[in-house]
Amino acid sequence: MRTIPVAVQMYTLRDESAQDFAGTLKKVADLGFDGVEFAGYGGLEVKEVRSLLDEYGLKAASSHVGLDELKNNLAKVIEEQKILGSNYIVCPYLMPDQRSEENYKELIQFLEKAGEECLKEGITLCYHNHDFELDRLSDGRTALESIFDDVSSENLQTEFDIYWLTKAGENPVEWIKKYHNRTPLVHLKDMTTDEEKFFAELGTGGVDIEAVLNIGDEANVQWWIVEQDVSRKTPLESVEISINYLKEKLPYLAK
Numbered sequence: 001m002r003t004i005p006v007a008v009q010m011y012t013l014r015d016e017s018a019q020d021f022a023g024t025l026k027k028v029a030d031l032g033f034d035g036v037e038f039a040g041y042g043g044l045e046v047k048e049v050r051s052l053l054d055e056y057g058l059k060a061a062s063s064h065v066g067l068d069e070l071k072n073n074l075a076k077v078i079e080e081q082k083i084l085g086s087n088y089i090v091c092p093y094l095m096p097d098q099r100s101e102e103n104y105k106e107l108i109q110f111l112e113k114a115g116e117e118c119l120k121e122g123i124t125l126c127y128h129n130h131d132f133e134l135d136r137l138s139d140g141r142t143a144l145e146s147i148f149d150d151v152s153s154e155n156l157q158t159e160f161d162i163y164w165l166t167k168a169g170e171n172p173v174e175w176i177k178k179y180h181n182r183t184p185l186v187h188l189k190d191m192t193t194d195e196e197k198f199f200a201e202l203g204t205g206g207v208d209i210e211a212v213l214n215i216g217d218e219a220n221v222q223w224w225i226v227e228q229d230v231s232r233k234t235p236l237e238s239v240e241i242s243i244n245y246l247k248e249k250l251p252y253l254a255k
Contacts, residue, residue, distance in 0.1 A: 002216070002217045003252045004216050004217075004221050004222065004223065004224055004250075005034035005035055005059065005061070005222075005223055005224070006033055006034050006035075006223070006224045006225070006226065006243065006246055006250070006253060007033060007034060007035035007036050007037050007059075007061035007062075007223050007224070007225045007226070008028055008033050008036055008037070008225070008226045008227070008239050008243075009036075009037045009039065009064070009187070009225055009226065009227035010024075010036050010037065010038055010039050010040070011039040011064070011227065011229070012226070012227050012228050012229070012231075012235050012238070012239060013028070013235050013236065013239070014039070014235075015235065016235060016236065017040075017042050018042070021041075021042030021043070021044060021052075022042075022052050025052050025053070025056055025058065026056050027236060028056075028058065028239075029056035029057055029058050031236075031239065031240055031243050032243055032247065032253060033058070033226075033239075033243060034058070034059060034061075035053075035058050035059035035060060035061040035223070036053075036058055036059075036060065036061060037061045037062045037063065037064065037090075037185075037223075037225050037227075038060065038062070038063040038064065038084070038086075039063075039064045039092070046080045046083045046084055047083055049084060050083050050084050050085065053084070053085070059085065060081075060084040060085050060086035061086065061088065061185070061223040061225060062086055062087070062088035062089065062090050062126070062159075062185055062223065062225075063077075063080070063081060063084070063086055063088070063089055063090065064090045064092035064128065065077050065089055065090065065091070065092070066091075066092065066093070067091055067093075067094065067098070067107075070089070070091060070110075070114055071110065071114075074114055074117060074118075075117075077089060078117070078118060078121045078123055081123050082121070082122075082123075086123075087122070087123060087124055087222075088123070088124050088125075088126055088157075088159075088184065088185060088223075089118060089123055089124070089125050089126070090125075090126045090127070090128050090159050090185065091111065091125070091126070091127050091128065092128045093128070093130065094107070094132075094133075099132060099135075099143070101137050101138060104137065104143050104146060104147065107147065108146065108147060108150045108151055111125065111127065111147070111151045111155070111156050112151050112152065112155050112156070114155075115151065115152075115154070115155025115156045116154075116155050118155075119154060119155060124157050124184065125155065125156055125157070126156070126157045126158060126159040126184070126185055127147055127148070127156060127157075127158060127159065128159040128161060128187065129144050129158075129159075129160060129161050129164055129165065130161065130164045131164045131165075131167050131168040133147070134165070134168035134169075134170060148179055148182070153179075153182050157182050157183070157184050157185070158175075158179050158182050158183045158184075158185070159183075159184075159185040159186070159187060159225075160172060160175055160176060160183060160186055160187065161187035161189060161227075162186065162187060162188060162189060162207055162209075162212055163187070163189030163190065163191050163199065163207060164189075166191055166206075166207050167191060167197055172207075172208075172211075172212055173208070173211050173212060173215055176212070176215055176219050177215070177219070180218075180219060181219070181220050183219045183220070183221055184220070184221065184222040184223065185221075185222065185223050185225060186212065186216075186221050186223070186224055186225065187225050187226075187227050188202060188209060188212070188224050188225065188226050188227070188242070188246075189202075189207065189226075189227055189228060189229075190202050190203065190204055190205035190206070190207045190209060190242075191205045191206055191207050192204075192205050192206070193205060193206040198230075198232075199228050199229050199230050199231065200228075201228065201231075201233075201238050201241035201242050201245070202226065202241070202242035202245040202246060203241075203242075203245035203248075204241070209245075209249070210249060213246075213249055213250065224246070226239055226242045226243065226246070228242070
């Protein structure tokens, strides 16, 4: 099995990070994560963040950057990734007023151009899904399909979130196969098996995590990324449960 590193999405630890960004990064490293996916930099300069990563032996897997920031400050965002050593920028979320069919057409045009600019600088642009992109458009395709079908694979890669795909009634493995060699980043999340379908620590819910892990080599996944949007435990307890599950399933992590 190829060694695919595991990161944690720092949004999961947003409250801890707000109190002590550096200390939270250290705790992430101590738990055995290889890297982090950023959702902001804790008010620090990116050079300071890079120094902390180097100190704790972590890598920058990628950064979630809001659509407005991508539109208004793309050059700055790209330079920040270079400092961090991150190869991926991720468009993470669309607000409710950004989800009309016309909005998606405009988004596709923007992602094509932005992805091209990123590629020139050695950075890959990705798009992260929720469940609303599984709604169908007038041509019968889901919004998610329209995004990945209509933007060239060179300029846009995927960051499939397996919780949101599963919640929408989709099979994550089928989506990863459908966009073969276009899935460098995968969000690993589990979901409770009750009617609430709440966020769950890996291995405690009903999402077929193992099936996704088993296709990682074939799909050329570069990073597994653990995220739990909301937890009923403390976030650090939740990510510890999830990384321990992955250590059982991915023996190379048990180091």
